[in-house]
Amino acid sequence: MHKIILILLTISLSSLAYEIKQTPINFGKVRVDLTKEYIKNHYGLDVENIKITPKIVLVHYTAIEGFEKSLERFKSQTLPTDRPEIIKASALNVSTHFMVERDGTIHQLMPLDFMARHVIGLNYSSIGIENVGGEGYVQDLTVEQLLANIFIVNYLKKKFPTIEYVVGHHEYRCFEGTDLWLEKDDGYRTEKHDPGEIFMRDLRANIKGFKEASCD
Numbered sequence: 001m002h003k004i005i006l007i008l009l010t011i012s013l014s015s016l017a018y019e020i021k022q023t024p025i026n027f028g029k030v031r032v033d034l035t036k037e038y039i040k041n042h043y044g045l046d047v048e049n050i051k052i053t054p055k056i057v058l059v060h061y062t063a064i065e066g067f068e069k070s071l072e073r074f075k076s077q078t079l080p081t082d083r084p085e086i087i088k089a090s091a092l093n094v095s096t097h098f099m100v101e102r103d104g105t106i107h108q109l110m111p112l113d114f115m116a117r118h119v120i121g122l123n124y125s126s127i128g129i130e131n132v133g134g135e136g137y138v139q140d141l142t143v144e145q146l147l148a149n150i151f152i153v154n155y156l157k158k159k160f161p162t163i164e165y166v167v168g169h170h171e172y173r174c175f176e177g178t179d180l181w182l183e184k185d186d187g188y189r190t191e192k193h194d195p196g197e198i199f200m201r202d203l204r205a206n207i208k209g210f211k212e213a214s215c216d
Helices: 004-008 029-043 067-075 143-159 169-175 197-204
Strands: 020-022 056-061 098-100 106-108 126-131 165-168
Touching (some): 056 143, 098 143, 143 197
Parallel strands (some): 056 126
16 A cells, blocks of 8 residues: 555546446435434434535445445444444444445445435535455555545545545544534444555545544
C-alpha cells in the first residue's frame, strides 16, 4: 500500500471508468420500518421516509475475506445474533450503499438516498463504501480497491453536491459535538480500525474538494 501513490502518478485518474453492478440486498418493509425506528430512537427524529441528504462518504473494510461471505452479512433485514456489541441498540441489520471486491469490482447494494446502518452517529448524513478485506484488522486493501474508491467518491460528488467529507470509519468519533452527529445514546460507541490510516491517506491524495474529519 505504501507504493500506491507512486503508482497512481502514472495513471490518468480522470480516465477511470467503472461499471457499477446492481446487487441489491433485501430492503423491504421490515428494514424500512426498523430504519425509521432507529432514526427515532437514536436521532430523536420522527420521519415519514428514510431518505437522507448525503454530507459524508464513509469508507470501511468488511473485516471478512471474500465477497460472497462479506455480502452475506448484509442480506438479512434483521441483525444476526452474533453482533452483541450493537444488537442492543437495534434489531436493524447493518447495510451499506457500495461494496468493492478485491479486484475493484463495484456493487451497489441499496438506493443511494436511503439511510444505511453502517456507522454510529452519522448514518443520517452518510453514504457507506465497504471494501472486502481487513480480516483481523489487517490493512490489506488493494490498489484496485483504492482506484475503485476514487471513482466512487468522484461519482458521488457529482451526483450529490451536498457531500463535503470523505471519512474513514476509524475517524467517526471526530464528529462528536458537530451538527452532523445525531446519536442520543452516550453509551453507544464501538472502537473501529477500518479502513486504516494508510488507505485513507492514499485515497485523500487522489481526490480534491473534500474536508477531513477534525479530531482537534
